[in-house]
Amino acid sequence: QVQLQESGPGLVKPSETLSLTCTVSGGSIGSYYYSWIRQPPGKGLEWIGYIYYSGSANYIPSLKSRVTISLDTSKNQFSLKLSSVTAADTAVYYCARAQIGYNYLFSSWGQGTLVTVSS
Amino acid sequence: QSALTQPASVSGSPGQSITISCTGTSSDVGAYNYVSWYQQHPGKAPKLMIYDVSNRPSGVSHRFSGSKSGNTASLTISGLQAEDEADYYCSSYTSISTVLFGGGTKLTVL
Numbered sequence: 637q638v639q640l641q642e643s644g645p646g647l648v649k650p651s652e653t654l655s656l657t658c659t660v661s662g663g664s665i666g667s668y669y670y671s672w673i674r675q676p677p678g679k680g681l682e683w684i685g686y687i688y689y690s691g692s693a694n695y696i697p698s699l700k701s702r703v704t705i706s707l708d709t710s711k712n713q714f715s716l717k718l719s720s721v722t723a724a725d726t727a728v729y730y731c732a733r734a735q736i737g738y739n740y741l742f743s744s745w746g747q748g749t750l751v752t753v754s755s
Numbered sequence: 756q757s758a759l760t761q762p763a764s765v766s767g768s769p770g771q772s773i774t775i776s777c778t779g780t781s782s783d784v785g786a787y788n789y790v791s792w793y794q795q796h797p798g799k800a801p802k803l804m805i806y807d808v809s810n811r812p813s814g815v816s817h818r819f820s821g822s823k824s825g826n827t828a829s830l831t832i833s834g835l836q837a838e839d840e841a842d843y844y845c846s847s848y849t850s851i852s853t854v855l856f857g858g859g860t861k862l863t864v865l
Binding site for chain 2: 686742
């Protein structure tokens with residue numbers, strides 16, 4: 637049974653870069669799409685982007701200029717960097733793995749980590 | 756890209772059936788049969804309940820079913836149970852290879 641676990645700072649200052657890592661355990665990181673999804677407090681889900689194990693990535697247009705998702709297969713990890721953050725980026729950030737053969741179907745999720753943007 | 760449109764809340768009594776709608780556009784919901792539904796209990800990660808409009812993952816109750824007509828998808832829960840009380844989100848693959856979620860619907864079991 638695959639498990640995903642987010643890690644990273646819970647507090648980021650405005651204008652700085654938010655950095656999170658997701659560690660995948662219980663299976664190989666290969667052959668899957670991996671996504672980051674966020675949820676502002678009391679609000680709905682927002683897909684941020686995905687990366688394929690080959691390294692190709694795609695992002696939501698509204699965040700594309702600020703987001704980078706990368707993959708480290710040697711560590712079974714993938715990461716999110718979101719630059720120039722504001723209070724609007726405060727959210728619970730989830731990492732998720734898509735079902736094999738899909739890039740839009742999230743069958744395995746991390747527990748989520750709250751990131752607050754505040755000075 | 757705007758979020759898919761869902762009702763903010765629905766409610767039903769135990770044993771009844773409810774339906775949650777999810778309206779998009781011809782660039783997402785209407786373009787592909789790639790609509791999914793997720794259930795989220797407070798403080799928990801979402802759980803996949805329906806994929807590709809009407810398919811249930813292994814382990815999901817047969818009381819959950821999905822359908823689609825044009826730009827609107829629907830999730831129906833029959834035989835409501837107290838444990839079904841949660842937030843429900845639809846999602847769709849889009850024509851620019853991104854994923855769009857709905858705003859979420861809070862289901863209350865009376």
